């Protein structure tokens with residue numbers, strides 16, 4: 001779908017889409033499609049990997065988004081090095097940064113899955129003594145030894161340094177996104193000694209994170225001159241609200257101390273990827289709150305992220321899981337959360353925001369998310385009306401129509417539709433439908449895009465249909481559930 005936009009320099013320049021290869025489903029007739037989980041096999045055809053990311057790359061280039069994180073960037077099962085070179089090379093040719101997800105001590109290493117020197121499991125088969133020591137409620141000691149590397153191991157340090165250098169040398173990538181296994185715990189004597197030195201007034205979680213990233217960030221620091229301004233981000237797996245949560249559900253929003261001491265200790269620790277998902281309002285504001293006010297007071301009425309809170313890192317980006325399998329609304333529009341994430345990130349001094357980019361833009365809720373992501377990473381303080389005029393207006397090739405769409409869409413989202421909104425939508429849809437009737441000689445051109453957006457809204461506002469995850473060409477009176485990839 002043509003979503004080409006004119007964009008200036010963004011207010012949140014280090015913004016990117018976060019994806020898993022196995023569930024990035026832009027090719028819709030692929031038998032291996034799968035839409036849940038991590039730690040998965042890749043079940044699609046190897047060539048689909050190239051095509052899925054070619055389409056997502058084109059979207060980034062069209063809407064002014066810097067890059068794409070790919071977890072599972074390198075696998076034997078989707079064409080190994082050759083296919084990953086094509087994915088990264090195509091993106092580079094369009095000015096889009098591919099950022100492979102690199103698990104440092106867990107999650108596969110530089111080469112996510114396969115028989116390769118820079119794959120974690122391969123490394124551990126060759127160096128069994130480097131395995132992690134421990135177990136937890138989900139994983140046995142054997143799992144730990146086969147999939148996790150002890151971060152204090154000296155062979156590991158050398159291996160991850162070489163692996164990161166190899167990635168930058170071999171592929172036209174625009175950065176990397178580091179993770180280490182969410183909560184890495186190694187109980188070997190060397191790691192225990194490192195842990196014994198930690199500040200006792202903060203959770204051990206941070207010292208383990210520091211251990212997991214230390215070698216990789218040291219490597220990045222050494223090759224700074226070679227990689228220039230490529231974007232290196234590392235996941236904290238937590239929000240940055242100082243202090244402790246009041247209940248179990250809010251724990252991901254908080255630092256659980258005032259300022260973790262790892263900031264300032266790690267080499268090149270600046271570009272931290274903070275998890276915003278738990279900091280954002282649990283119940284997003286109805287979209288009409290943003291219709292004429294880009295920064296409504298109500299958005300700051302949030303104990304998990306009051307005004308004036310800044311992350312303890314010098315440089316940071318934020319990641320929101322809203323609109324994904326992780327928040328169980330993968331197929332829904334989450335425009336309010338995206339607007340909120342961009343506005344709050346901007347005010348808290350972050351340099352970028354990331355959301356999921358796994359759905360084809362032919363699914364209108366996803367297209368609306370992507371367009372809102374583009375708009376509010378460029379102009380975080382804009383209103384929904386501005387989004388309508390500047391962004392939807394460009395998609396529809398008509399500023400007034402874009403504004404009208406944003407207005408009705410906001411009222412639908414907020415449950416404040418008027419009879420007039422409904423009548424106008426029906427009228428616009430009836431006019432558009434004429435383009436599609438047999439015998440019509442009206443020029444279709446860009447009108448197909450308008451037809452898709454308005455048809456979706458037309459279905460949404462009809463009283464009997466409140467399921468927004470339905471297929472775009474589903475008939476309004478067809479009530480059965482349609483599964484969608």
Ligand SMILES: [Zn+2]
Pocket residue numbers: 132133150151152153186187188189190191192
């Ligand atoms: Zn260890």
